[in-house]
Amino acid sequence: MIIYKKFSFDSAHYLPLVPASHKCGRMHGHTYQLTVYLSGTPDPHSGWVADFGDLKRGIQPFVDLLDHRLLNDIPGLENPTSENLSVWLWQKIKPVFPALAKIELSETPGTGVIYEG
Structure with a gap:
């Protein structure tokens, strides 16, 4: 069984490795939507995969480390693409929740990444 929880945060970033003419090279912001998925068997007593x-x-x-921050200033996120941010989040979350199955990170309602480790 897979359970999930959604989170939201607002952050600014710029992509330092794109060509000078690329609009994402300029600082801009997103309201990110993060969905965290855990996989497991429900506990026979509680009936939950996790609380x-x-x-x-x-x-x-x-999420609080990222909210209302310039992502480029966070160690390990100097090139904060959605892909790199997803890997960074995975590396933070997986030790806390070993049942982590995947994360989904959207930077706009129609654009995002799914990362499964």
Whole structure:
């Protein structure tokens, strides 16, 4: 079974490795949508794969590190593409939630990345 929880954060970034004429080379912002998926068998006693409250408390500190920040200033995110941000998030979340199955990160309603480690 797979459960999920959604989070939202606002961040600015610029992509330093794109050609000078590329619009994403200029600083701009997104309201990111992060969906975290955990996979497992429901506990026979609780009936849960995981407590959604525990999931929120475990993920929120990482979201708080990104919210209203310039992503380029965060160590490890000097080139903050959605792909690189997804890997960065995975590396933070996986040790806390070993049942992490995938994350989905959207920078616009129609654009995003799914990362499965």
